[in-house]
Amino acid sequence: MNITGKAAPTVTDCLVNGVPASLVSVRDRGLAYGDGLFETIQVRRGTSPLSDYHFRRLARGAQVLRLPLDLTLIRSEIEQLAKQIGDGLIKLTITRGESLRGYAMPPQPELTRILQSSPLPAYSPQHAEQGIRLYPCMTRLGNQPLLAGIKHLNRLEQVLARSEWQGAAYAEGLVCDLAGNPIEGTMSNLFVRLDDCWLTPALDQCGVRGVMRDFLVENLDGMGEGVVQRTISRDELLRSAEVFCCNSVFGVWPVVALEDRQWSVGPHTRVIQTLAKQVLS
Template identity: 45%
Template sequence: MGTEASPEAWPLDDRGVAYGDGLFETVLVRDGVPLLWEAHLARLARGCQALGFPIPVQHRLAAPLVDAPEGLAVLKLMLTRGSGGRGYAPPESPRPRLRWQLSPFAPDTSRWKAGVRVRHCRLRLGLQPALAGLKHLNRLENVLARDEWSDAEIAEGLLCDSEGRLVEATCMNVFWQRDGRLETPRLTRCGVAGTLRTELLERLSIDEVDAFPEVLLSAEAVWLGNSVQGVWPVTRLDGTGGELLRRWSIGADHRRLQALAHEPLGYPTRLDD
């Protein structure tokens, strides 16, 4: 049972290319050290278990870090079931294929400090509990949602599921404070459970809730976050037609959560200076 690992091109019969039959992780790397690494490996392992193929040994996954530059970089790991099988039927003995890309990275610090404008998306996420939380390769819903706007002033789009519950942004998790309590959507039906989200759930008292998008209109503070970009305070929320729904001023509550989230990423924790 072998695992290929190299930056070479994908063969056309790879099941990840053909069917999205695989997983990926996007890891922030600082001076050669992968951040939230254990959480990334744990999510990848859960994905392999759910899809039913073996996970590569850890030293193969970490191999690209040998060439990591100084400073910040992003490591993208892509793991597929490999080739084989007949049609949708997977091979009896899969040989997973690993590819990676390691790129220099610089976060948009202005979004940390000034906050961001976001909008609701029209697209709705399908319900699939068997894949909920996983970072699988089948991301067409996110692609279509991101295609809904071209205005550079809008940083992200919020997604609901097919039953109208708030789930996530196109590539970030969403958090809010309501009546002094921190909340985030429950991700048991769909959505990606980000590694920064996992870290914050361990560090803070955050309730995972089933909520509809109207919950944000009564929130004292709203944030978006992931393990590469860090945390962006939301200062404006638009509807699907571009109409203004709510504004927020960045306050101490915003900065407290942001500081706790930025600490494990090595990002600045004081942003009011």
């Protein structure tokens, strides 16, 4: 039992600054202000195939937040933990550490580094095979170009969007910006096939640049099929021939329904799904 009176995870589930632990200080700026970053990394047979993409995003976020990361240390800790768990997820959280009251950054922050491991999530294989229905979230993503794209700890928008539906009828929700343009899922990115071309929403005003999105954009480009990143209207989404959601944990889920609109799982989505499966397995 920890101090909040709930069962603590076993200590091997979590490392705080390299030491088995399940608690952080109430003065941690991650708790006070969401002053930090996180990554959720899939591990298969002791390695994380997309780790380069995760560390690239982490470094980008650290630059924006001016967090002095020791990437070599983080990388080596994650590699070691990945070997120990074999298959599972590693959630890495980095915060600016403890400070006194007030927003000012400590001049020499001692970052807090949290590694939590958990089993692979048990998503229904039907999501990938037969596709999913998207819940149309009313929660809008605000505009904040400074923080767009990075995976910081200020995630109230995702929490509120994800709270709009319960139950298994929808595996993911569609989240739009203030203008009503589709941006992403609550935990995934969105690709749409329009006029024989793959599009994905530009994430320069809001949204999270997912690791699988980066991987697919890079690899489709290498296959001579560039993905256009731009504003996509709701109308374009509804007119599109194929739609899918992706992230680095579940890979690619074809979208087969959004409100009245229905799609069948298209051949181009299947090609990309195979690409994602190959890198994740």
